[in-house]
Amino acid sequence: MTTLTPPAPPPTPAGSSEGAPAGTPAGVSPKLGRPSVRRPSDRLLRRAMTDSADPAADPRPVNAPPGVPNSVKLVPYPKAILLYPTLIASVIAAIWLTVSPAETVTTHVVTAAWLGVFTANLVVLSFDFPRTASLTLFFLLFGVGMGLILLNTARPEWFPAAFDVIARIKPFANAAFFWTFSGVLGTLFLFIFLSTRFDYWEVRPNELLHHHGALSNLKRYSAPNLKIEKEINDVFEWFLLRSGTLILHPKDEPRAVVLENVPGISKKEEKITRMLSALQVSVRADD
Numbered sequence: 001m002t003t004l005t006p007p008a009p010p011p012t013p014a015g016s017s018e019g020a021p022a023g024t025p026a027g028v029s030p031k032l033g034r035p036s037v038r039r040p041s042d043r044l045l046r047r048a049m050t051d052s053a054d055p056a057a058d059p060r061p062v063n064a065p066p067g068v069p070n071s072v073k074l075v076p077y078p079k080a081i082l083l084y085p086t087l088i089a090s091v092i093a094a095i096w097l098t099v100s101p102a103e104t105v106t107t108h109v110v111t112a113a114w115l116g117v118f119t120a121n122l123v124v125l126s127f128d129f130p131r132t133a134s135l136t137l138f139f140l141l142f143g144v145g146m147g148l149i150l151l152n153t154a155r156p157e158w159f160p161a162a163f164d165v166i167a168r169i170k171p172f173a174n175a176a177f178f179w180t181f182s183g184v185l186g187t188l189f190l191f192i193f194l195s196t197r198f199d200y201w202e203v204r205p206n207e208l209l210h211h212h213g214a215l216s217n218l219k220r221y222s223a224p225n226l227k228i229e230k231e232i233n234d235v236f237e238w239f240l241l242r243s244g245t246l247i248l249h250p251k252d253e254p255r256a257v258v259l260e261n262v263p264g265i266s267k268k269e270e271k272i273t274r275m276l277s278a279l280q281v282s283v284r285a286d287d
Contacts, residue, residue, distance in 0.1 A: 072271045074201040074246065076259040079125055081192060082240055087185045089117040094178035103172055111171040114178070124236045134235045201248075201259060203272050208250055208257075221250035221257075226276060230269050242266065 093114045097107060129137065151158065198216075202209040208221035227249035232238050244265040248257040262268060 068275050069271050070204070072203045072268055072275065074203065074259055074262055074268060075196045076201075077196065077241075077243070077261045077263065078192060079237075079261060080188060081261070082124055082237060083121050083185060084189070085240070086114075086118050086121045087182060087189065089114045090178050090182040090185065093173075094175050094182055097173075097175035097178060101175060108170050108172055111173050114173075115171055124234070124240070128234045129236050130233055131235060201257070203248075203275070205275055208248065210257075221253060223250070223276070225251045226272075228269060228272060230265060232265070237261065238265075 093110050096110050100107065198214055199212045202211065203226070204223060207223045208226065210219040210221070211217070212219070229247035229249075230244060231247065232244040237243050241261070241263045242265065243261045243263045246259045246262050246265055246269065248259070250257065
């Protein structure tokens with residue numbers, strides 16, 4: 001009697017699961033009958049989440065041109081910062097009187113020049129000079145000067161008496177006064193700059209941020225559809241720091257944000273407008 005031995009099964013192809021029933025193609029789950037999908041590891045998932053775009057880290061729109069800034073920082077300063085010409089004049093006068101402390105005609109001129117700068121600074125701090133008022137002041141001074149010239153032509157004997165009275169005034173201050181004044185004003189400026197590090201505004205394409213407090217407190221406003229108004233109420237303030245008032249109207253906010261005495265206001269407003277315009281173009285392109 002002849003015994004028939006069944007043929008050996010063919011070798012399992014590479015990539016197929018062991019124990020799979022006959023006829024199951026490679027890469028197919030034997031239980032579900034569907035192609036098996038290899039799940040990514042946790043390390044790959046974490047890497048993908050880390051590499052994803054973060055709006056807070058890079059607030060610039062996706063389709064923004066290269067010249068658009070990521071954010072614009074707005075720092076309102078108190079009006080005392082406009083006294084920097086007086087601080088510069090005080091340091092110059094202090095150095096001059098330290099080198100030549102003797103009371104001479106030159107030291108009188110230096111002290112009188114410092115008084116003139118200080119007086120002009122106080123006038124700028126005390127009053128606002130819009131464009132119309134500035135033109136009026138210019139023509140007033142021009143008219144007074146022309147009147148004095150004509151008066152000198154008609155009555156030349158009057159001015160020597162006036163010059164004698166002015167010549168009797170001999171202002172003088174020593175180097176200690178100017179060094180002390182410079183130190184006090186410089187310390188005030190230092191505290192002003194330190195305070196602005198803890199209270200400033202930041203405009204981003206999608207939000208308006210208010211940083212305030214020593215612990216970096218943060219308040220957020222919606223920046224899309226942000227309305228901006230620029231006002232230059234004082235010509236001399238604009239001349240000294242290119243500063244002015246910036247009024248921001250956030251969306252769905254009942255009160256506007258008024259930032260006074262913002263240096264470089266024209267450039268700041270131009271950057272904000274360019275950044276928000278790039279955001280609108282990006283949103284329309286995505287739509």
